[in-house]
Amino acid sequence: MRDLLEVTESGLYCPQGDFYVDPWRRVGRAIITHAHGDHARGGCERYLCAATGMHVMRARLGNAVAIDTLRDGESLSINGVNVSLHPAGHVLGSAQVRVEYRGVTWVVTGDYKLQADPTCAAFRPVECDVFITESTFGLPVYRWQEPAAIAAEINAWWRANRDAGRTSVLLAYALGKAQRLAAMVDPSIGPIVAHGAVMKLVEAYRASGVRLPSIDRVPPRARRVGDGRALVIAPPSVQESSWLRLFGESSVAMASGWMLLRGVRRRRGFDRGFVVSDHADFPGLMAAIEASRARRVLVTHGFTDTLARLLRERGYDASVLATRFTGEGEPDKPEAGEVEA
Numbered sequence: 001m002r003d004l005l006e007v008t009e010s011g012l013y014c015p016q017g018d019f020y021v022d023p024w025r026r027v028g029r030a031i032i033t034h035a036h037g038d039h040a041r042g043g044c045e046r047y048l049c050a051a052t053g054m055h056v057m058r059a060r061l062g063n064a065v066a067i068d069t070l071r072d073g074e075s076l077s078i079n080g081v082n083v084s085l086h087p088a089g090h091v092l093g094s095a096q097v098r099v100e101y102r103g104v105t106w107v108v109t110g111d112y113k114l115q116a117d118p119t120c121a122a123f124r125p126v127e128c129d130v131f132i133t134e135s136t137f138g139l140p141v142y143r144w145q146e147p148a149a150i151a152a153e154i155n156a157w158w159r160a161n162r163d164a165g166r167t168s169v170l171l172a173y174a175l176g177k178a179q180r181l182a183a184m185v186d187p188s189i190g191p192i193v194a195h196g197a198v199m200k201l202v203e204a205y206r207a208s209g210v211r212l213p214s215i216d217r218v219p220p221r222a223r224r225v226g227d228g229r230a231l232v233i234a235p236p237s238v239q240e241s242s243w244l245r246l247f248g249e250s251s252v253a254m255a256s257g258w259m260l261l262r263g264v265r266r267r268r269g270f271d272r273g274f275v276v277s278d279h280a281d282f283p284g285l286m287a288a289i290e291a292s293r294a295r296r297v298l299v300t301h302g303f304t305d306t307l308a309r310l311l312r313e314r315g316y317d318a319s320v321l322a323t324r325f326t327g328e329g330e331p332d333k334p335e336a337g338e339v340e341a
Helices: 051-061 147-164 179-184 196-207 240-245 262-268 281-294 302-315
Strands: 005-007 013-014 018-023 029-030 046-050 067-070 075-077 082-089 093-103 104-108 130-135 167-171 192-194 231-235 250-255 271-273 296-302 317-321
Touching: 013 082, 013 167, 018 262, 029 240, 046 082, 046 317, 051 167, 051 196, 067 082, 104 196, 130 302, 147 167, 147 196, 147 250, 167 240, 179 192, 179 231, 196 302, 296 302, 302 317
Parallel strands: 018 029, 029 046, 046 067, 104 130, 130 296, 167 231, 167 250, 192 231, 250 271, 296 317
Antiparallel strands: 005 013, 013 018, 075 082, 082 093, 093 104
């Protein structure tokens, strides 16, 4: 029997069901794991996503596109192939796609994490025969601290800046990371303001029922917003822009899993780096793979060759599945020699 899912020029395709999972090109029917741009591309005729991600998908793709949804665990038959969506814990609405046909089950995880996150549903293991896993941080060196410890570090940095009259600028992805950080910090320290790209998705989160602290949009042509007391949450793209001049004296920090590596922090010139990722660390990846009970594992974006080799050493039938997904901060991926497996 041929594989239930196969890589084509348009992406990961199910020939029996005639649909794609996170396609790379415009296709007729696309099942989307989550709304990040490398997984949810525009132009498809019809989309299917988790019901919890509808508002985020609309914010990303617009109101004109046709989007169907499935509730957590609800099953849909597409040309005889049973499809269901299960929480991936990555960002709001992120889902693992379970595909079952004639007693064979595959799970496409998309991106996922096992750490607690109040802004999205927690990852839940799904047993299968074949497990497709990301490997963005698929080296043993990548091990995350508990969120409470990271939150304490961010709060201490923000408080010290406030006391010195410096604005705290925290750079993070507009979808998922920014909202998670807003939920982690202590809003009693000072006002929280955000870039327009972040606010668009804050509004989508709130429309989805996610509770976040008070966050104001940075007004155009503002001067010294927050009088040096504010925490500004903005996408990394603003780092080299004149937009940062709105805040007077400031301290700029980046929140990313890559901040674990001093070389990355140094090259990018951040004042501080906070190790916060919406992807699983190495122990999380191994725990998710084990919980799937799959013996065959296909490894995508990230440290694919290394993770596949480590899995084979542990007795799995593991190989690399070539995809175009980029994972977290791929431009900041460490150079050769900066980490060791």
